[in-house]
Amino acid sequence: MTAPMDLRSLIRAPHPDLAPLPPAAPVGNGVRLHRGVPYAELPGARPLELDLWLPDGAGPHPVLLLVHGGAWRTGRRGDMGHRMRTWRPGPFARLAASGFAVASVDYRLSGEAAFPAQLEDLRSALAWLSTRSHELGVDTDRTVVWGESAGGHLAALLALADDVPGIIGAVAWYAPTDLTSDADDPHSPEALLLGATPATVPERAIQASPLLQVHPEAPPFLLVHGEDDSLVSPEHSRRLAERLSEVGTPVELRLVPGADHVWHGLAEDQVEEVFSTSLAWAHQLTSR
Known part of the structure; x- marks a missing residue:
């Protein structure tokens, strides 16, 4: 049976630009959380959601857009890496307590x-954050994107895009920056992301490589990478730092001795230091 069109319109969920926010839950330290906020509708696919951690006060607060890792194949928006899963308060609450509006986002995985x-x-x-900025008390003209691993790769690409206003900086932890180098393995995370081996879709591989998208108008970058990373070579961050420096973009490269991927091998206080120095760097940008 075919439902009348007016009934279809009646039962359809409101568009994310207009839908009421989920109720806020206080999480302590002057932070409230709106969990599972839809920000985009995709025909025939799941709605995309974000979690929004907001500091108390009217704002407008600068924005941290957090992008999770997982080799573009897995991962959750509520995860900033396994070394921080036991933190209480968690990393997102800490970021918000420092004065940022924190949006940790879903994105479509390579599957x-x-x-x-x-x-x-x-x-x-x-775009959703900008549309509802007055309601949320956020200033999307002071946005820093921050990602780890595959999320760092996507954060870097977003910061390098020339059609995304408001991004004033990018933090990328142990991020792959050149997707053209692993050209022949059809089962590699890069090939699964691109939909084919990089060798067979070279233009797409170039478009997906932050190293090859650098331009002089790029915002400042902070690149942090473990010297002993066994999954993503620190050469990815070194080369991106060199390229950004060549075009005159402010870039800070921090190579962490003794650290493997996702900060494996570091003592707890060293992980805390990487987190706090990255946060301090983001605050320097938004306070200018």
């Missing part, structure tokens, strides 16, 4: 859509 879908999703998240 759902090939690149550039993931970048389009992050654009949509920023």
Whole structure:
């Protein structure tokens, strides 16, 4: 049976630009959390959601857009890496308590859509935040994007896009920056993201490589990478830092001795230091 069109319209969920926010839950330290906020509708696919951690006060607060890792294949928006899963308060609450509005976002994984879908999703998240900025008390003209691993790769690409206003800096932890180098393995995370081996889709691989998207108008970057990273070579961050410096973009490269991927091998106080120095760097940008 076919339902009348007026009934279809009646039962359809409100568009994310207009939908009421989920109720806020206080999480302590002057922070409230709106969990599972839809920010984009995709035909035939799941709605994309973000968690929004807001400091108390009217704002407008600068924005941290957090992008999770997981080799573009897995991962959750509520996860900033396994070394921080036991933190109480958690990393997102800490970031918000410091004065940032923190949006940790879903994006389509490589099993759902090939690149550039993931970048389009992050654009949509920023557009949603901008549309509802007055209601939320956020200043999207002071946005820092921050990601780890695959999320760092996407954060870097978003910061390098020339059609995304408001981004004033990017923090990338142990991020792959050149997707053209692993050209022949069809089962690699890079090939699964691109929908084919980089060798067979070279233009797409170039578009998906932050190293090859650098331009003089890029915002400042903080690149942090473990010297002993066994999954993503620190050469990825070194080369991106060199390229950004060549075009005159302010860039800070921090190589962490004794650290493998996701900060494996570091003592707890060293992980805390990486987190706190990255946060301090973001605050320097938004306070200018």
